[in-house]
Amino acid sequence: MSGRNAPVTAGARRRLALVGDCADCHGLCCVALPFSASADFARDKPAGTPCAQLGADSRCGIHTELRERGYPGCAVFDCFGAGQRITRQTFPGRDWRDDPETARRMFAVFPVQRQLHELLWYLVQAVGLPAADRHREGLDRALAETERLVDAEAEELLALDVAAHRATVNELLLAVSERARAGLPAVGRYRRGADLVGARLRGADLRGANLRGALLLGAELGGADLRGADLIGADLRGAELAGARLAGALFVTQAQLNAARGDRATTVPAGLSRPGHWSAERAAPPAARPRARPAGAGRRQRRR
Known part of the structure; x- marks a missing residue:
């Protein structure tokens, strides 16, 4: 059929x-929720006040330029x-x-x-x-x-x-x-809310890892195998997912994909869409990528 x-x-x-x-x-979402000026929002907005970009037709006037205009938080929100x-x-x-x-x-x-x-x-x-x-x-x-x-x-x-x-x-x-996750290779890896900000995990076998609520901001996950990993509530803002195997990961949301950076080789779970801002190019294999170690990354990774 x-x-x-x-x-x-x-x-x-x-x-x-x-x-x-x-x-x-x-x-x-453009009226009820508050915004705080930050890397995610260009300016403050109190709860219950319409965003300055909201039109009379209830459409965002800069929807196609949110990231360029300083509103990546709106581009990610779901x-x-x-x-x-x-x-x-x-x-x-x-x-x-x-x-x-x-x-x-x-x-x-x-x-x-x-x-x-x-x-x-x-x-x-x-x-x-x-x-x-x-x-x-x-x-x-x-x-x-x-x-x-x-x-x-x-x-x-x-x-x-x-x-x-x-x-x-x-x-x-x-x-x-x-x-x-029982029986998967990384089932004992990490605990809920693990601090993995900027962690260097390229090519890592994370099948079955507990990444519930993990802080993965800017983490290097290119080529990582995340099948069976629990990603409920994980913060993937700015995380590199080029070539990562996300199809088969547990409890992934569209907002998490929207917040991360992937490419055409990144596999996406069923029911989710490949974000438009992801690279159309296939990333180089992990072994060919730069091996620079972010400051403090080792310390963060040792927290279990």
């Missing part, structure tokens, strides 16, 4: 609903489809421009809905793993409850203890991760 006529699986439909669609949103769900379902037919009370409630719901959508992204990945079989009942319950919550009324979302729900889901995700 050709790809054109192949049936769309339930998992694929769920993933599609978790992809941000700025054309079907009222620019909520609402996981929360923006359009709020626009279509939570507040159908309403806009934050309608009145201050509508704006207040929409802005308060947005971060809650975004966290729920992010959890759905991870749950959809988890239920598709062979390692999920032992946890099937719990995962199915968590998936059903999270899907119910994203469709809830604004009042229920505003009253939700999202941190408690996230903790419950995370226990399941961790259990699946541990089972999926």
Whole structure:
């Protein structure tokens, strides 16, 4: 059967609903969230104040030039489809421009809905793993409850203890991760939140490594094998992924890819897109790359 006529699986439909669609949103991320002047944002912006680049049509006026104009943080951000769900379902037919009370409630719901959508992204990945079989009942319950919550009324979302729900889901995700990584070469490597900023890991065998919440800013991961590595919450800003094997890594998001630097040889997990800013060229093999050692990198790598 050709790809054109192949049936769309339930998992694929769920993933599609978790992809941000700025054309079907009222620019909520450009208004509700605060910006702080930094390497990610060119200027400060308080929460609840429209970004100066937001047009009357709810489109960004510099969308194609965000990185060049000093807004790489906007280029990386992903609402996981929360923006359009709020626009279509939570507040159908309403806009934050309608009145201050509508704006207040929409802005308060947005971060809650975004966290729920992010959890759905991870749950959809988890239920598709062979390692999920032992946890099937719990995962199915968590998936059903999270899907119910994203469709809830604004009042229920505003009253939700999202941190408690996230903790419950995370226990399941961790259990699946541990089972999926069992027996892989790097299963004992690193601990959650490891400081690997600027770490030199070119060509490293990181299959099964625990990189949950790891700080990998500017890390050199060219040619690294990350299959089966748990990357949930890992900070990949500026990380070099040229030629890295990311297909098969656990819990990768589009925002993580958008924040990193890859090339056409970098493999990408199913359901994600190769970022447009990645190099179209294939990087040289790790052995041919410069061997300079960033200051302090060895110290950071020894933290387990």
